Every structure is written in C-alpha cells, then in structure tokens.
Amino acid sequence: MATNNNSNRYPSEKGRFFKGKTFILLVGLLLGAGIMVAVYKTSVYxxxxxxxxxxxxxxxxxxxxxxxxxxxxxxxxxxxxxxxxxxxxxxxxxxxxxxxxxxxxxxxxxxxxxxxxxxxxxxxxxxxxxxxxxxxxxxxxxxxxxxxxxxxxxxxxxxxxxxxxxxxxxxxxxCHLDAGHYNPDYKHGKLTGIPGAATATVDTSLYFKTATPVTSFTDYTEQIPGTAVAFKMVAIPGGTFKMGSTDKEPFHKADEAPVRNVTISPFFMAEVEVTWDQYWAFYGQTMSEGRTPPETVYANNSNPDVDAISGPTPPFGFPDQGWGAGDRPAITMTHYAAETFCQWLSKQTGKKYRLPTEAEWEYAARGGTETPYFFTGNPKDFSDQGFWRKFFDAKTDSISSFVIYAKNSKNRTQEPGEVKANPFGLKNMLGNVMEYCADKYDPKAYSKGGDNVTNPLITEGEEWVVRGGNYTSDAADVRSAARDYTKHDAWLKTDPQQPKSIWWYSDIRGIGFRVVCEPDPAIGAK
Incomplete structure (x- = not known):
C-alpha cells in the first residue's frame, strides 16, 4: 500500500511533460508557426x-x-x-x-x-x-x-x-509614367513634328496674308501672317491703382507690401493666355534641332536685325501632357522661350509684342477693383487652408465661375471658355496657368522707388516673376496681389541634357504666359 501511495504522490513522466516548460514551448512554437503560415497565406492572397x-x-x-x-x-x-x-x-x-x-x-x-x-x-x-x-x-x-x-x-x-x-x-x-498603365496620350522620347499635324488637313487658302492694322485704341483681333491663327487683344486704358496688399488681407504675404500707388500707361493685352495653336505656329516656323550651342542662339536672337529667329528645340514627350492642344494654354516653356515667342510675333506682325510687366499684370488682373479678387468673396471662405477645413468644405460657388484652381481643375489646364472674364474682359488672369512677367523677382520690390511710381520694371534678380497661380493652386494663392517666381533649377531637375534645355521645363506643368502689345503713339492711346 505504501508503494501505491508514493506512486500517486509523484506525477508520471507523461504528466510532467504536459505540465513542463518543454510542452509550453512546443505549443507556442506550433501556434506561432500556424499564425505565421496563416499570415503568409493571407498576405499571398x-x-x-x-x-x-x-x-x-x-x-x-x-x-x-x-x-x-x-x-x-x-x-x-x-x-x-x-x-x-x-x-x-x-x-x-x-x-x-x-x-x-x-x-x-x-x-x-x-x-x-x-x-x-x-x-x-x-x-x-x-x-x-x-x-x-x-x-x-x-x-x-x-x-x-x-x-x-x-x-x-x-x-x-x-x-x-x-x-x-x-x-x-x-x-x-x-520619365516612365506609362510603363505600368498604358496611356496613348503620353510619349517618352523626343517629339517629332507637331502633335496632330501629320493627320490634319491643311487649307492654305485660310492663311492670313497680313497682320491686322490697328488705327485706334480699341480691341482688335490679331492675325498671324502665314498661319490661320488669330487671337483677340483687349485695349487696357491707362490709370493709377494700389498695387499689393495690406496685412489685413487674408493670406497676405510680406512680399506684397507695402501697398503703393502705381501709374500704368495704356496697353493692349491678350484676352487669353497664349494657346497651343499660337505656340505651335511659332514652333513650326522657328524650330531648331538643338545642335546649336545656347550661347550662339542667345547672340543670334539678341540681334535686332536678325532675319531668322532661332526657336525651340523638340521637347521630350508631349508638352501638352496629353490634355489636348487647340485653345488650351501652351505650357512648360521657359521664360526665354516666351520672350522669343514675343520677338517672333513682333516680326510677323510689325507691332511690338512683349511680356507684361508685373505692375501691368496686376493692374489688368484687378480690372479696377481693390479687393482680394476681381469678384466678390473672402479668400478664407474659398481656401482649403486652416484647421476648420478638416470638418467643413470650402465654398466654391462664385470663385469657380472665374478661376480654374485646385478645387475645379481636375488637375489639368482648361480652355478659356470654362470661365467668365474679369471687368476688363480678360479670362484666366487668376488660375489655370502661372503667367510670366517681364520683371525679375525681388521680395522687397514694392519698398523701392517710393510710393508713387510710373510703369515700374525690376531688372535685377535671379528668378522671374510669375503671377496668377495655376490649376493646382489653393484659393489663397490666386488672389490678385499674390506673387510668385520661377524655380529654374528645380523646374529642370529631371532634364538629363547637358547643357539643359533653354526652351522647355521638365518639372513644371502649370506655367504659361500671355502677351501685351505697346500701342503705336500715333493712335493716341489713353
């Protein structure tokens, strides 16, 4: 009996195993392995x-x-x-x-x-x-x-x-956006010819033989000789306005101050940004293959007596991004390319076309108004910036009628028919694409030259002024006073050429320009 009592007092070998650390470890390993297999199978699935x-x-x-x-x-x-x-x-x-x-x-x-x-x-x-x-x-x-x-x-x-x-x-x-998802409107490689030109039916009888004569300071439709391209120019009367914004304006920035009185002489300004139809006409008549060093191109084009202007080299890919050409704004060209376009247009028409000064641009954009926009509205109501925008949507009803910006652009430029004109009759002055100005950018430009200035132009600086914001901009950045500037090196980041292109930017899409024309003194513009 003693033996039996002793045997009950001590667990068997089997019992010790199931209660021991070895068994717990084994169960843990099996459970862990099972979980790992389940996670792996789930991951694979x-x-x-x-x-x-x-x-x-x-x-x-x-x-x-x-x-x-x-x-x-x-x-x-x-x-x-x-x-x-x-x-x-x-x-x-x-x-x-x-x-x-x-x-x-x-x-x-x-x-x-x-x-x-x-x-x-x-x-x-x-x-x-x-x-x-x-x-x-x-x-x-x-x-x-x-x-x-x-x-x-x-x-x-x-x-x-x-x-x-x-x-x-x-x-x-x-560079390889279409590698994983085919896009027929995307091209990886150097552009040959003009998009759509090979299949287009050309009726040369529609080509204009002469430019439009301008005999009075009124709106006119310019005709580019040797092409079927025409565009409207709006007569902008001279005047004095308050340029910039005060710190009371929502989203005001330091480079918009101090507000000063600026007097502007009369000028003509294009109703819309330069379109692809216009830019391809320029490209088709001046395109070069890129074998000429940039220094030679600069020297040739700076000669006022030159007969043949050296124009853009072929871009890589479709510069319209596959969004369409026609009346959409031309984009991705450099400031130098925009200036060369103006030089070519001047020679074609016998007029003096150029880029607007920053003061001319803001004067035209405001259209006689002194509010943040040329239409009624508070930037705080339209902007997506701020804590409360996490809970309440910004208003879009009035701004969307006048501006192509982040909230309504569908992440691409739009044709000018999508918006209403400002009080001067100009479209897309705010939004769609940033527009080059003739000025160099100076964050303290408004504090120089006094409170009352006439036709100011800043000629010193590293970057160029761009105005108006673009299709990706928040409402805060399409105010009439909002300033910006080129980022030349960053906008050429993915351009592998040495030297880099002087004609096309590789890393900015929302940049374009519109032209102004200086009136002939004989027409007595006021």
Missing part, C-alpha cells in the same frame, strides 16, 4: 492582382495595365500590382508596413466612399502616381540601366539618373 481589383474597381486601371509593357510585351512576363506599388519584398519591414497602410486605406475607402465620385484621371497624373511607385521597386526588376538596344538618349538619361538619384530625389516614374 491579398497580394494577387485579383484581390487588388476588389477595391480598385475602376476598369480603366485594369485595362490600361493589360495594355502596358508590364503585361503586353514580347517576353511574356507579367508584372503584378504589388511589384510596382509596394517596396520590394527584400525590404521586409517597409514592404509589409506599406502593404498594411495601403490595405487599410483601400478597405476604408471601399466601405465609406463611392467609387463613382473618384476622379481617376486626376489620380493617374504624375503628382499622385509618384506617391505609390517606390524607386526601389523599379530597380528590383530593372537592375541593368543600360540594357542591350538602349539608344543614346536613353544612355544619357540613365547616366544622369545614376549620378543624381539621391541628390535630386529623381523618380523613375517621372
């Missing part, structure tokens, strides 16, 4: 193209992906969604954290938003796409930047990328 399309329900994304080189190629290799839109799996932590963040965001959007309200065209533009295409993912597959068959332009571009990727934060997608 939600990494499939089909699972991505459960939330990304817009059909054109799938269709354009299937037509792209990532699927429709000679090798038969298919590049999957996660291969481009997530960091590579070799970067384990960043890959899975990015996957979790995007997954939660997609699920939340799928559950709380209506996909029919999404502006997919806007979401596919470079500004948005660059947030979801890590460079590391591109390089994971494209490890050889100089593959067999690459042309000289490609070699130059990839050498530039290799040397400047980190320093300039260069992004592969800036």
């Amino acid at each position: 939600f990494s499939s193209d089909e699972s991505c399309m459960m939330c990304h329900v817009h059909p054109h994304a799938e269709d354009s992906w299937k037509l792209s080189k990532h699927v429709n190629n000679g090798s038969g290799v298919k590049t999957h969604c996660v291969a481009c839109h997530l960091p590579p799996q070799s970067d384990t932590w960043n890959h899975y954290t990015a996957k979790a963040k995007l997954g939660l965001k997609d699920v939340w959007s799928f559950m709380t938003k209506d996909s029919a309200d999404f502006d997919w065209n806007t979401k596919s533009e470079l500004e948005h796409a660059v947030k979801y295409i890590p460079n590391e993912s591109c390089k994971e597959c494209h490890q050889n930047l100089f593959p067999e068959g690459i042309n000289q332009d490609g070699i130059t571009a990839h050498l530039y990328y290799d040397e400047n990727e980190k320093k300039l934060d260069l992004q592969c997608i800036s």
Whole structure:
C-alpha cells in the first residue's frame, strides 16, 4: 500500500511533460508557426492582382495595365500590382508596413466612399502616381540601366539618373509614367513634328496674308501672317491703382507690401493666355534641332536685325501632357522661350509684342477693383487652408465661375471658355496657368522707388516673376496681389541634357504666359 501511495504522490513522466516548460514551448512554437503560415497565406492572397481589383474597381486601371509593357510585351512576363506599388519584398519591414497602410486605406475607402465620385484621371497624373511607385521597386526588376538596344538618349538619361538619384530625389516614374498603365496620350522620347499635324488637313487658302492694322485704341483681333491663327487683344486704358496688399488681407504675404500707388500707361493685352495653336505656329516656323550651342542662339536672337529667329528645340514627350492642344494654354516653356515667342510675333506682325510687366499684370488682373479678387468673396471662405477645413468644405460657388484652381481643375489646364472674364474682359488672369512677367523677382520690390511710381520694371534678380497661380493652386494663392517666381533649377531637375534645355521645363506643368502689345503713339492711346 505504501508503494501505491508514493506512486500517486509523484506525477508520471507523461504528466510532467504536459505540465513542463518543454510542452509550453512546443505549443507556442506550433501556434506561432500556424499564425505565421496563416499570415503568409493571407498576405499571398491579398497580394494577387485579383484581390487588388476588389477595391480598385475602376476598369480603366485594369485595362490600361493589360495594355502596358508590364503585361503586353514580347517576353511574356507579367508584372503584378504589388511589384510596382509596394517596396520590394527584400525590404521586409517597409514592404509589409506599406502593404498594411495601403490595405487599410483601400478597405476604408471601399466601405465609406463611392467609387463613382473618384476622379481617376486626376489620380493617374504624375503628382499622385509618384506617391505609390517606390524607386526601389523599379530597380528590383530593372537592375541593368543600360540594357542591350538602349539608344543614346536613353544612355544619357540613365547616366544622369545614376549620378543624381539621391541628390535630386529623381523618380523613375517621372520619365516612365506609362510603363505600368498604358496611356496613348503620353510619349517618352523626343517629339517629332507637331502633335496632330501629320493627320490634319491643311487649307492654305485660310492663311492670313497680313497682320491686322490697328488705327485706334480699341480691341482688335490679331492675325498671324502665314498661319490661320488669330487671337483677340483687349485695349487696357491707362490709370493709377494700389498695387499689393495690406496685412489685413487674408493670406497676405510680406512680399506684397507695402501697398503703393502705381501709374500704368495704356496697353493692349491678350484676352487669353497664349494657346497651343499660337505656340505651335511659332514652333513650326522657328524650330531648331538643338545642335546649336545656347550661347550662339542667345547672340543670334539678341540681334535686332536678325532675319531668322532661332526657336525651340523638340521637347521630350508631349508638352501638352496629353490634355489636348487647340485653345488650351501652351505650357512648360521657359521664360526665354516666351520672350522669343514675343520677338517672333513682333516680326510677323510689325507691332511690338512683349511680356507684361508685373505692375501691368496686376493692374489688368484687378480690372479696377481693390479687393482680394476681381469678384466678390473672402479668400478664407474659398481656401482649403486652416484647421476648420478638416470638418467643413470650402465654398466654391462664385470663385469657380472665374478661376480654374485646385478645387475645379481636375488637375489639368482648361480652355478659356470654362470661365467668365474679369471687368476688363480678360479670362484666366487668376488660375489655370502661372503667367510670366517681364520683371525679375525681388521680395522687397514694392519698398523701392517710393510710393508713387510710373510703369515700374525690376531688372535685377535671379528668378522671374510669375503671377496668377495655376490649376493646382489653393484659393489663397490666386488672389490678385499674390506673387510668385520661377524655380529654374528645380523646374529642370529631371532634364538629363547637358547643357539643359533653354526652351522647355521638365518639372513644371502649370506655367504659361500671355502677351501685351505697346500701342503705336500715333493712335493716341489713353
């Protein structure tokens, strides 16, 4: 009996095992392995193209992906969604954290938003796409930047990328936007000819033979000889106005002060920004192949007696961004290109066309008003800036009738018919594209020259003044007094050419210009 009592007092070998640390460790390992397998299987399932399309329900994304080189190629290799839109799996932590963040965001959007309200065209533009295409993912597959068959332009571009990727934060997608989603309106490579010209029917009988004679200070429609292009010029009467803004104006900035009285002589100003029809006419008559050094071009064009003006070299890609040409504003040209256009137009018409001074621009934009905009409204009501905009939407009813800006542009320029004119009869003075001025930018320009000045022009500085804001601007930045300036080096960041282009910017799309014309003294403009 004693033996039996002793045997009951001590657990068996089997009992000790199930109660011991070894068993707990084994169960933990099995549970951990099971969880890891489950997580892995879940990750694999939600990494499939089909699972991505459960939330990304817009059909054109799938269709354009299937037509792209990532699927429709000679090798038969298919590049999957996660291969481009997530960091590579070799970067384990960043890959899975990015996957979790995007997954939660997609699920939340799928559950709380209506996909029919999404502006997919806007979401596919470079500004948005660059947030979801890590460079590391591109390089994971494209490890050889100089593959067999690459042309000289490609070699130059990839050498530039290799040397400047980190320093300039260069992004592969800036040049290869259509690699993953086919876009027929996107071109990667040097432009040949004028877009649409090869298939267009040209009736030379419609070409103007002479420019429009101007015999009085009234609106006129200019005709460019040798083309079918015409555009309206508006007579802007001279006068004195208060230039700038006070610190009481919402979103006022220091470079808009002090307010001073400026007197402006009469001038003509284009009703709308220079259109692609106008700019392509200039390009077609002056285009050069780019073999001439910039210094020679500058010397040639600065000669007042020159017969043939040297114009732009072919840009890389479609400078209209695939948005359309015609009456849309011409964009992405440099300040020098805009000045050269004015020089060419002057020779074609026998008049004196040029860029407006900053003072002329603001005088024309205000149209006789002294309020933040030439229409009724408070910038605070229209702007998306500020804490309360997280809870309440900005007003858009009145501003959208006059301005193409971030809230109504669909992330692209629009034709002038989309807006109403200002009191002087000018369209798109605010928004759509920033407009070059003849002045150099000086943040203290208004404090120089006194309180009463006539026809001021700033000629010293590094950058040029641009005015009006553009299609990406907040309402705060399209006020009549709002100032801005070129960022020359930043706007050429992805241009791989050496020397860089003097004609086209590679990294700014919302820049353009409009022309003014000086009246002949004989017509007695007032």
